[in-house]
Amino acid sequence: MITEKEESIINQKQGIIEDLKVCISYTPNKENDLLCLMEQYLKAEEKNRRKILKEIERCINGEKYENPFLAYNHYDEKDIRKLDNILDEFIDKVRVISKTSNDLDQKVEEILVDTIFKINELHDKCYGELVDSWRSIRLIELIASSAKGVGYENAIDIINKKRLW
Structure with missing residues (x-):
């Protein structure tokens, strides 16, 4: 059963993914x-x-x-799916962590660092075009609120130290 908080996180993620898709869709003009x-x-x-x-x-x-705008697109559907999968994996891993776990902070930090590293790699592969400032804010909110949902409060500090977007 999905909680209201989990549904909100899924909707946040979907908003980021949909924004990426819109940016590479093309209508001739x-x-x-x-x-x-x-x-x-x-x-x-x-x-x-x-x-x-x-x-x-x-x-x-x-x-x-x-399409004359192809020269400006540095990511495609495959890259968007990869980011979607990275975020799904992150959400799933955080969701199964026990809030009463003795090493909760360490487990969440490992998941955070791994996720940020994967996003950094993908962003770099896309010539720094994948995560713009709007998406950066949304990603930070998504990741931090997911971590906060299991009782981890320092996600923003780790995100800001490790992210390259």
Whole structure:
């Protein structure tokens, strides 16, 4: 049976995951896409400009063209699923810790450090684009409130010492 607190934590996690998905979804918009393509053209090396010009031409002519924002996406669905799994694993591990355990603090700290390390690795793999400031705040809240739910009060200190996002 899921408690109200656990449901709140699951909803927090889902909000973070949904935000990540929205950021990589793409809906063609001729004007925005042309601006993006033109910016890429101006910044591109000479050898890459011809390809971008062809995409600009396709866009202007209403033909199918490549998503111009792909160049800016440094994470994809696979990375989002991996973060989702890391957070699920964290929530599950914290949930099963006994509140009366003698070494509660040590167990929670180990789980926290392991989780932060995994998020750091994934964030680094995604060129520092996975966890922006909005997601960082939400992740800290999620992780800290999960730890607090089992009676551990120092999660924010550990998170802030170990996180690279």
